[in-house]
Amino acid sequence: MTALDRVSTKLAETLPHAPKTTPTQPTTQFFWKTYKTPLIWINVIGIFLIHLTALIGFITFPYLYHKKTFVWCFFVGWAGGFGVTAGAHRLWSHKSYKAKLPLRIILILTYATAGQNRLREWVRDHRGHHKFSETDADPHNANRGFFFAHVGWLMMKKHPEVLKKGKQIDCSDLFEDSVVVFFEKYFWPLKLFFCFIFPTAVPYLVWNESLYWSVMSTIARYVSGLNFTWLVNSAAHMFGNKPYNRKIQPAENLLVSLLAMGEGWHNYHHTFPWDYKAAELGNYRVNGTTLLLDAFAKIGWAYDLKSPSRELVQKVILNNGDGSHR
Numbered sequence: 001m002t003a004l005d006r007v008s009t010k011l012a013e014t015l016p017h018a019p020k021t022t023p024t025q026p027t028t029q030f031f032w033k034t035y036k037t038p039l040i041w042i043n044v045i046g047i048f049l050i051h052l053t054a055l056i057g058f059i060t061f062p063y064l065y066h067k068k069t070f071v072w073c074f075f076v077g078w079a080g081g082f083g084v085t086a087g088a089h090r091l092w093s094h095k096s097y098k099a100k101l102p103l104r105i106i107l108i109l110t111y112a113t114a115g116q117n118r119l120r121e122w123v124r125d126h127r128g129h130h131k132f133s134e135t136d137a138d139p140h141n142a143n144r145g146f147f148f149a150h151v152g153w154l155m156m157k158k159h160p161e162v163l164k165k166g167k168q169i170d171c172s173d174l175f176e177d178s179v180v181v182f183f184e185k186y187f188w189p190l191k192l193f194f195c196f197i198f199p200t201a202v203p204y205l206v207w208n209e210s211l212y213w214s215v216m217s218t219i220a221r222y223v224s225g226l227n228f229t230w231l232v233n234s235a236a237h238m239f240g241n242k243p244y245n246r247k248i249q250p251a252e253n254l255l256v257s258l259l260a261m262g263e264g265w266h267n268y269h270h271t272f273p274w275d276y277k278a279a280e281l282g283n284y285r286v287n288g289t290t291l292l293l294d295a296f297a298k299i300g301w302a303y304d305l306k307s308p309s310r311e312l313v314q315k316v317i318l319n320n321g322d323g324s325h326r
């Protein structure tokens with residue numbers, strides 16, 4: 001480089017629109033050392049406070065004396081989980097089966113009970129996650145560390161690649177479903193009512209639970225549900241074996257499957273995302289969602305359930321697996 005080139009390069013760097021050098025790819029380190037998008041402080045504080053409240057609720061809840069409230073929370077949490085796994089995930093994101101109107105209504109109401117994002121955001125992020133797994137365009141890229149993949153991604157602005165590539169993801173099919181159109185239109189009232197107001201009002205009004213425990217148990221149930229979903233993005237992308245595709249990060253994780261109603265068989269799921277079971281076998285003990293979907297299939301409300309043939313799965317295991325398949 002000549003002296004003149006050096007001067008013009010220096011000059012170019014001082015201009016207002018000079019191209020900025022892009023930071024190097026983060027490695028799997030601690031979240032606070034690798035974040036490269038600005039934090040959204042309101043989310044950071046909100047997420048911290050709600051977790052602190054839930055923790056206090058978990059530790060101090062009188063489990064032996066308030067059994068009805070505990071069982072109620074369990075039931076509501078389970079309903080919300082079903083809305084996320086069978087609805088947002090297996091039906092609306094992956095179209096792995098079709099559902100008749102009554103089932104779609106159940107799915108949208110249970111999804112509202114979980115209190116997560118707008119459905120179109122959920123589906124766009126999830127399709128992006130499958131398409132661009134473990135890259136900067138993956139909204140919860142597990143290469144940015146456990147904390148980022150779990151919850152950190154909700155505490156900061158999205159990476160520019162997520163925004164850019166996210167726009168290319170077609171979610172127009174969602175709005176062909178009148179149930180989704182209705183939900184998106186009345187998102188906030190539905191979310192507030194089914195996730196917070198109704199689950200709090202039932203113990204308070206039906207068996208005279210104190211207002212304090214009615215509210216605290218709702219918060220604890222809500223926060224647990226969020227964390228169970230997030231574990232699929234964090235733990236199931238880091239810990240477990242890879243019997244179907246050894247070259248990808250998603251793994252088979254029993255604990256996540258237990259907590260997330262069968263969504264932890266993640267190596268399989270990333271290999272066959274269009275399988276309604278999200279696991280090779282409908283092992284109902286650790287795949288509650290599949291159990292319910294099969295029950296709905298029996299009465300005809302779920303139909304066109306997609307699954308690969310045994311031969312195809314065997315072939316994939318032999319060719320791409322890590323040899324851990326039993």
Ligand SMILES: [Zn+2]
Pocket residue numbers: 129232233237250266270
């Ligand atoms: Zn995944």
Ligand SMILES: [Zn+2]
Pocket residue numbers: 089093094126130269273
């Ligand atoms: Zn998926």
